[in-house]
Amino acid sequence: MNAIEVNNLTKEFGKFTAVDNVNFNVKQGEIFGFLGANGAGKSTTIRMLIGILEPTSGDALVSGYSIKNQSDLVKKNIGYMSQKFSLYNDLTVVENIRFFAGIYGLDGKKYEERKKWVLKVANLENMENVMTSSLPGGIKQRLALGTAVIHEPKIVFLDEPTSGVDPISRRNFWDLINELSEGGTTILVTTHYLDEAEFCNDIILINAGKLIAQGNAKALKTNYIKNPILEIESDRVVDSLEILEKEKWVGETSIFGNYIHVILNDSTINEQHIYQLLQEKNGIAVKRVKKITPTLEDVFIHLIEKDSKKNVQ
Amino acid sequence: MFNRIFAIAKKEMRQLKRDTRMLFIVFFFPVVLLAIFGYAINFDVHHIKIAVYDQDRSEYTRDYVSGLISSEYFDLVTYIDNDDQIKKILDEKIVQVVVVFPKDLSRKLLSKQEVKIQFLVDGVDGTSANVIQNYVNAATFSYSLQLTKEYLAVTGKQFYVPIDLQPRFWFNPDLQSTRFLIPGLMGMILIITAVISISLSIVREKERGTIEQINVSPLSSIEFILGKTIPYIVISLINATIVLLAGYILFDIVIKGNIFLLLLGTFAFLFAALSLGVFISTISDSQQVAFQAANVTSLLPSLILSGFIFPIESMPVAIQILTNITPAKFYIVILRAILLRGAGISAFWDQLIYLGIFGIIFIALATVVDKKSKNK
Numbered sequence: 223m224n225a226i227e228v229n230n231l232t233k234e235f236g237k238f239t240a241v242d243n244v245n246f247n248v249k250q251g252e253i254f255g256f257l258g259a260n261g262a263g264k265s266t267t268i269r270m271l272i273g274i275l276e277p278t279s280g281d282a283l284v285s286g287y288s289i290k291n292q293s294d295l296v297k298k299n300i301g302y303m304s305q306k307f308s309l310y311n312d313l314t315v316v317e318n319i320r321f322f323a324g325i326y327g328l329d330g331k332k333y334e335e336r337k338k339w340v341l342k343v344a345n346l347e348n349m350e351n352v353m354t355s356s357l358p359g360g361i362k363q364r365l366a367l368g369t370a371v372i373h374e375p376k377i378v379f380l381d382e383p384t385s386g387v388d389p390i391s392r393r394n395f396w397d398l399i400n401e402l403s404e405g406g407t408t409i410l411v412t413t414h415y416l417d418e419a420e421f422c423n424d425i426i427l428i429n430a431g432k433l434i435a436q437g438n439a440k441a442l443k444t445n446y447i448k449n450p451i452l453e454i455e456s457d458r459v460v461d462s463l464e465i466l467e468k469e470k471w472v473g474e475t476s477i478f479g480n481y482i483h484v485i486l487n488d489s490t491i492n493e494q495h496i497y498q499l500l501q502e503k504n505g506i507a508v509k510r511v512k513k514i515t516p517t518l519e520d521v522f523i524h525l526i527e528k529d530s531k532k533n534v535q
Numbered sequence: 536m537f538n539r540i541f542a543i544a545k546k547e548m549r550q551l552k553r554d555t556r557m558l559f560i561v562f563f564f565p566v567v568l569l570a571i572f573g574y575a576i577n578f579d580v581h582h583i584k585i586a587v588y589d590q591d592r593s594e595y596t597r598d599y600v601s602g603l604i605s606s607e608y609f610d611l612v613t614y615i616d617n618d619d620q621i622k623k624i625l626d627e628k629i630v631q632v633v634v635v636f637p638k639d640l641s642r643k644l645l646s647k648q649e650v651k652i653q654f655l656v657d658g659v660d661g662t663s664a665n666v667i668q669n670y671v672n673a674a675t676f677s678y679s680l681q682l683t684k685e686y687l688a689v690t691g692k693q694f695y696v697p698i699d700l701q702p703r704f705w706f707n708p709d710l711q712s713t714r715f716l717i718p719g720l721m722g723m724i725l726i727i728t729a730v731i732s733i734s735l736s737i738v739r740e741k742e743r744g745t746i747e748q749i750n751v752s753p754l755s756s757i758e759f760i761l762g763k764t765i766p767y768i769v770i771s772l773i774n775a776t777i778v779l780l781a782g783y784i785l786f787d788i789v790i791k792g793n794i795f796l797l798l799l800g801t802f803a804f805l806f807a808a809l810s811l812g813v814f815i816s817t818i819s820d821s822q823q824v825a826f827q828a829a830n831v832t833s834l835l836p837s838l839i840l841s842g843f844i845f846p847i848e849s850m851p852v853a854i855q856i857l858t859n860i861t862p863a864k865f866y867i868v869i870l871r872a873i874l875l876r877g878a879g880i881s882a883f884w885d886q887l888i889y890l891g892i893f894g895i896i897f898i899a900l901a902t903v904v905d906k907k908s909k910n911k
Contacts (some may be wrong), residue, residue, distance in 0.1 A: 272748045297753045308748035312550050324542020325752045370748070 223286070225250045225377050225408035226271065230280035236409060240266040242431035243280065248377075248424070249411055253403050254424030256412040257527065263431040268381050271410070272302050285376050304369040305382040309354050314339070318369055326373035340368035343398055360391025364391060366396060369378050371402065378402065380411040384418065396416045396421055416518045419522035427522060429529045438519060447516045447524055450489055454482045454496055455510040462500055462508075469499070476523050483520055538569025539754055548867050559731055565724040565774050569781050572720045573713055580666040584612045584630040588621060591812060593641035599652075600634070602678055608670050621655060631657045632667060636721070644682070665766040678907075679817065708874045717782045718870035719843030723834070724778055724810045724864040725801070730833040731810035731826065732767050738825040756905065762808050771805050791877030799868040800883070803890040807862035817904040836861035843867060865889045 226248035228481065233241040241263045248254045258264045269275040271284055271292030282289045285299040309318050314357065318341050323333045341347050344365040346357075363383065367473055371378055380399070384392045385478055388392045403409055411422070419425055419439065424437040456462045466472050471488035493511040516524075551557055585603065589596050604611045612630050615621065621633050635653040637643075643650050654671055658664045680696075687694045707714045740746040780877060782788040790797060811832060819825035837843060840854070841863035847855055858864050866887040872878040880887075 231601070272751045274747070294753060298753060300751070302748070304744070304747060305749070306744040308745045309746055310546070310550065311743075312553050313546065313862055317549055321546040321750075321751075323547070325754050326633050327538055329538065360640075475664065496876040 224283075225252075225256075226282065226284050226410065228267075228271070228280075228282040231267065231270060231277055231282055232279045232297075233270060235264075235277045239431050240461065241270070241428075244428065244431075244433050246436060247424050248408060251403065251408055252423040253399065253421060254410045255419045255425040255426075256410060256421055257268060257416075257522065258412075260429040262427065267383055267428070268302075268379050268410070268412065272300055273297050299376050300372070301371040301378040302365050303378070303383055304382050305385045305457050306472050306498065309357035309369065312353070314353055315324075315344075315346050315357075317400070318354055318365070319350075319372065320359050322369040322372050328373060336372050336374075338488060340365065340372060341433055343368050343401075347472055348380060362396065363387055363391065367393070367395070367398060371476050373406070375407070377408045379412070379523060380409065382412050382414065385414065392418075401424060404425070417521070419518055429526050430533060434525050434529050435521070439473070440523050442518065443516050446521050447485060450486050451497040451516050451520060452484045452486065452493070452496060453510075453514045454484065454500075454508065455480055456500060457507045457509075461504075462506055465500060465504055465506075468478045474524055474527060476520070478519075483514075483516075485516075485524060496497060517518050536760060539758050540762040540765070543754070543759060546767040547763060547766045551736075551745060557735065561728050561770055562774070565728060565777060566781075568724050568727075569720060570671065572665050572716060572723075572779070573786060580663050580670075581608045582884050583608055583632060583663075583670075584666055585609045585632045585634065586613050586621075586624055586630040587611065588615045588618075588635045590638040591640040593634045595641050595644055598634045599636075599675075600676055603634075603671075603674050605672075607709055613686070617717070619871035625657055626654065628657070630802065631663070647686075666859075700748040711720075711723075711786075713786045714788060714875060715871075716843070717778070717788050719841060719863075721775060721778045721782075721870060722841060722866045723837040723843060725775060725804065725866075726833045726837050726861070726863050727773055727830075729767060729771050729808040730812040731804055731816065731829040732766060732770070732841060733809050733828045734815040734825040735822050736763060736767075737813065737816035738819050738822050742821055748820075756902070760813055764813075767809065768805055771773055772801065775801055790874055792873035793879070796880055797853065797870075797873050800866065800873065800887065803887045804862055804869070806892040807865075807890045807897070810863065810894040810901065814897040814901040814904070817886055817901045817908065833861070833863075840864065841867050859889075859893075862890055862893050865893070 223509040224247040226246075228246050231241055231244045232239065232305060244263075244267060254266055256260040256267070266275065268278050270289060271282055273284075273289050277290065279355055284296045287293075287295040287299070289296055296531055310321070313321065316337070319337050320333075320377060323329070323336060326338060341350060344361060346352070354365070357365065361451065366382070367383065384395055388394065392415070399409055399411065400421070411418075413419060422439070424436070424438055425442060427434050427442075435442060437445060449466060454462065454466075459477060459480060463475055464479065466482065467475060471491050473487045474481050475485075491514070496511045497508055502507050549560075564759065587596075587600055594827050600611065603609045609632070613624070614762050615624060621635070624630055625633060628894070630748075633655040635655065637651065637653075639680070640650050640652075643790050652675070654668075682692050717750065737746075740749070779788075813827065815825055815828045815832065819828055836858075839845065840847075840858040847858050847864070850858070868886045869883040872882040876882070
C-alpha cells in the first residue's frame with residue numbers, strides 16, 4: 223500500500239493555477255523528495271496534503287484517508303514541520319513538549335516516554351527548563367521535528383526544514399530524518415538543496431504547478447538527459463561561455479564556479495573540438511575538458527528551462 | 536477533548552505569565568481607568584465659588600448668604616465692595632458666581648416691596664451654570680418662603696401652600712453620578728480587556744506562524760477557541776471583582792441584587808465580547824491591526840454609545856440603532872439593574888438574549904471569514 227496517493231490534484235487561486243493536475247505516489251517508509259523553485263507550488267501541495275487547504279479538484283489519500291472528506295483523520299496520522307519551526311519562543315523546552323503532547327492527547331507514561339525521546343533527539347537532556355528563544359537554530363529545528371512527531375505519526379511532512387541552517391546542523395538533521403525513516407515512518411520533504419535530494423529514495427520535480435519529472439536520483443540523471451555533457455575548466459569562464467553559446471552544437475550551458483557544463487546537441491562533438499574552439503581560435507587557456515554524467519542540478523536546470531520555454535510558446 | 540482544551544489554556548497562562556506588556560494591559564489598565572473615570576468624570580456640581588457684593592449689609596443679606604453657604608454647593612470666597620471688582624473677579628475665574636444685593640434691600644423688604652437680587656454667573660460651562668441657577672432658585676425660594684411665613688405670623692394669618700412637591704430619588708438618593716457611572720465603567724473595562732486580550736493572543740499565533748502547527752493537529756477550532764478563552768474569562772472575572780471591590784471601597788457601592796445573577800449576566804457579556812474579539816482576530820493579520828480594531832470596536836462605542844455616560848433615550852433614532860454594535864450597552868442595563876436597583880431577572884432577561892444573539896452573530900461571522908481565508 224502507498225502511504226500517499228495523489229490523484230489529479232489541482233488548486234486554483236482565482237485565475238492562477240498554483241497546482242495543476244498533479245499525480246504521484248509515495249511508498250510506505252520511504253524518504254520522498256519534493257523539489258521545485260520558489261513559487262512552483264510545493265507548499266500549496268503540502269498544505270493540501272496535510273488537510274489545511276481544500277483542493278479545487280482532484281483528491282489525495284494520505285494514510286488511506288481522503289484529504290477532501292476525511293481531513294480530521296488525515297490530521298491524526300501525520301506530523302508536519304515547516305521552515306518557520308512553529309515552536310513557542312516564550313515557552314521553555316519542556317513546556318513546548320508538554321503543549322504539543324497535550325494537543326495530541328498524550329499523557330501519563332506515554333508522555334514521559336515521548337518527552338525523553340524528544341529531549342534525546344534534540345540533544346537537550348538536562349536542559350528542559352531553558353527558554354526556547356535562547357536555543358541555537360539547529361537545536362531548535364531538531365526540537366521542532368521532535369515535537370512535530372511526538373505522537374508517532376506514520377507520515378511526516380517537512381516543508382523546507384533546513385532552510386537557513388548551517389551545514390553541520392543540516393547534516394545532523396538528516397541523520398534524524400534517516401533514523402525516523404528506518405523506524406518505518408514515511409517522510410515527504412521539500413528542499414532547495416540538491417545534495418539533500420540525493421538522500422531521497424524517490425524524487426519529484428514540479429515547475430509552475432506541473433509535475434515535470436519523477437524517479438530516483440539515478441534514474442533522473444540517466445533518463446532525462448540523453449545528450450552528452452562536457453565539463454570545461456578554463457581561465458576566462460564568462461568569455462568562454464559567450465563563445466560557446468554562439469555554436470550550433472551547444473545546447474544548454476550553465477556555470478558551476480570555474481566550470482562550465484555544456485549539454486551537446488551533436489554527439490559527434492568531443493573534447494578536441496572544445497580545445498580547438500577556445501584555445502586555438504580565441505586564445506583562452508583551457509585546463510581540462512571532461513565528459514561527465516549529469517548532476518541533479520544539470521537535470522533540473524535542463525528540465526525547468528525546457529518546461530519554461532514550452533510554457534512561453 | 537477536555538485534555539486538549541486544557542493543554543491550550545495552560546499554555547496560554549504560561550505565556551501570559553511572561554508577557555509583561557499583556558499583563559499590563561490586562562491588569563493595570565482597568566485600575567487606571569477606574570481611578571480616572573471614578574474621580575474625574577463627575578457631573579455633580581459642588582463647592583461653587585461665590586463672591587458677595589453686599590451694598591445693604593443688613594440682617595437679611597447675612598441670613599440669605601448663610602443659607603446659601605450652609606449647603607455644600609457654595610463656598611464663600613470673598614466680599615467685594617465696588618462694581619469694578621465684579622468683572623475682574625469673574626474674568627480671573629476667582630469665583631463663578633457673584634451675588635449683588637441692592638443698597639435699599641432691607642428698606643424695601645420692611646416696606647413690603649419686591650426686591651431684586653442680582654446673580655452674575657460665569658456661563659462658559661453651560662451645564663454648571665444651569666445647575667447653579669437651579670440651586671440659587673431653590674435657595675431663594677426657600678428664603679422667600681421663610682420671610683412670607685414670618686410676615687404672616689406677625690399679621691396673625693395662617694400660612695397655606697396649596698401644592699407641596701416632595702421628590703424622592705430612589706436607588707441613588709443623593710444623585711451621585713459615580714453610582715450611575717460605576718456599572719458603565721465595569722462594562723467598559725471588561726469589554727476592552729476581553730476584546731483586546733483574546734484578539735491579540737490569537738493574532739500573535741498567526742503572526743508567529745505557530746497557528747499552522749495547531750491547524751495541522753487534530754485540534755478543532757472550537758477546542759482551540761475554548762482553550763484560548765478560558766484564561767481570559769478567568770482574568771475578566773478577576774477584573775470584575777477588582778472593579779466591584781474598588782467601587783465599594785472608593786465609592787461606597789454595594790451589590791444590591793443577587794450575585795449569581797450578576798455572574799450570569801457577566802458570563803453572557805463575556806461570551807458576546809470574546810466572540811467579537813475572535814472575529815477581530817480572523818480579520819487582522821498583525822497584532823497592531825488587531826489592537827487598533829479592538830480599540831475602535833470596544834473602547835469608543837462602549838464609551839459613547841453604550842449609555843455609560845450619555846443616555847441612549849436622548850439620542851437621535853439613527854444613533855440609537857447604532858448603539859447595538861456594542862454589547863456593553865446590554866450589559867450596562869443588567870449591571871445597573873442588579874447593582875443599583877437590586878432587580879431580579881425579570882428586569883433584564885431580554886438583555887441576556889441580546890447578548891446571546893450578539894455573540895452568536897460574531898462567532899458565525901468569524902467562522903465564515905476563517906473558512907474563506909483557509910482557501911487562500
